[in-house]
Amino acid sequence: EIVLTQSPGTLSLSPGERATLSCRASQSLSSSFLSWYQQKPGQAPRLLIYGASSRATGIPDRFSGSGSGTDFTLTISRLEPEDFAVYYCQQYGSSPLTFGPGTKVDIK
């Protein structure tokens, strides 16, 4: 099973600031099958990024993903009020599918 580790656990930032979230895999991911989800309280996760760097339909370009192998990054260039949420990375190239523990981005 591929274990995903996310850091930091919590990121306290102000609107307009840049957020950099990290996801590390216990083994190299095939074909960069790494996605990022955003989840707000009481809501289902929302797909942001797939294939490590491709934005899902309707996702603003302030969200970007990068990385390969075992190290991946989600960057939010300028935080909007609606971006304060929990972010999960997920690998979907190897069964069982696994998620990271999440990074909470909260308002400083």
Place this chain on the structure above:
Amino acid sequence: QLQLQESGPGLVKPSETLSLTCTVSGGSISSSSYYWGWIRQPPGKGLEWIASISYSGSTYYNPSLKSRVTISVDTSKNQFSLKLSSVTAADTAVYYCARSRGELPYDYWGQGTLVTVSS
């Protein structure tokens, strides 16, 4: 627009079987290249993938739950289902159904349904 909706009992007794159904609207459950899955989230915790079923009926299970889980599809009703047997309090969670396409992650999710295991 594709929509998924979970349904089932909100309260299940310990040792019994949890049964949930996901109704798909706005698209056919038997369309080629689609995979249908279940993911759960205990209160205040992270996400755990449970199982998936392909458009052709192939099933995939999380080894940690495999002995207790069954996923199935009813194409006549455009639904797929989850059964989790011998539940304990540790199975208390919000259960989500979701869809993926080919070699892509889950892009459509249901709103989730809270299932509590308690006597």
